Amino acid sequence: MVNYRYLGKSGFKVTEITYGNWVTHASQVENDAAIATVHKALDLGITSFDTADTYANTAAEVVLGEALKGQRRESLEIFTKVYWPIGPKGANDRGLSRKHIHDGINGSLQRLGVDYVDLYQAHRYDYETPLEETMQAFADIVRQGKALYIGVSEWTAEQLREGHALAKQLGFQLVSNQPQYSALWRVIEGKVVPTSEELGMSQIVWSPMAQGVLSGKYLPGQPVPAGSRATDEKSGATFIKRFLDDDVLAAVQKLKPLAEQAGLTMPQLAIAWVLQNPNVAAALVGASRPEQLEDNVKASGVTLDADLMAAIDEALAPVAVTDPEETYSVSPATRP
Ligand code: NDP
16 A cells, blocks of 8 residues: 655645656557556555646546546545646636636546546746736635645745745645656755745655656667657657666666665665655656556655665766756746
């Protein structure tokens, strides 16, 4: 079974391994396989699920809704997001304006087939909309009961601080940030994590396995494995490219003996690594097939000792990205 962790200072608990359906459902993976993977997640004790309106241009929410149909709603934690353009990409089909947040939540609820989501997240910071407008719109959604908690994704430490203060004034909880975090991408450690600890917010971290690269299946100088994300020309291949560098892949291979010594598979080591950070509430894993989740959930509850953590640091130091300035920022960085 999978352990639960609190989200920020709230009383809300999520499974420390949460299943997300970016670039897989309604895209790389056929619907039958997507639904089978969600059902496997439930069988394994994962009750928290992450999606976004923009995934497969809204179709991923439909698949997740279909897969969760008939489950006891109270026993599920469902997260979705708003910001990126959806639909015909009209003038108001993107961002964190009051209008787009209003339309966004209503569309997501309809596609997921639920009355409320547990966590509604700003998928990026919106430099075009005043933050007061965004936070007021989120406050209204919480009051309407359409979302219970509000989170954000890839906000900087300063943005988290400002958003948190406004949420407090408006009487709702900003509980989480959803950044990229893995042993290869550590940019949150310098600023975002210390600020979040101070504010009482958690991280729900995406791509803990660097999109599959930390599973060790991509070998330097070799063709990418058949059926992997790197072969998914519809979407996934574009995103994983940044990690498919021979120096990175060679450094990852150095983790193999370390994982073996610890009695873990490489995917388990990668997921357990992010869960050693106490500010992380959940590792947001992807899976293109049910068997991957069987492997990955065994990372729940694993402790990596200090020597092993140091050996991982040493193996990846030449290639791991740590600069806090790399925290995602979407242009334009100011209102045009
Ligand atoms: P991971 O780093 O966990 O990568 C998942 C992929 O790795 C799988 O789809 C699979 O790809 C491969 N994999 C998984 N398990 C194994 C295994 N045991 N052995 C070998 N390969 C394996 O996470 P994702 O990149 O998928 O991201 C997870 C979630 O994070 C998303 O679904 C989404 O919810 C969230 N996210 C949020 C973002 C944001 O901006 N807020 C951005 C990106 C993601 P394959 O089999 O095809 O090779």
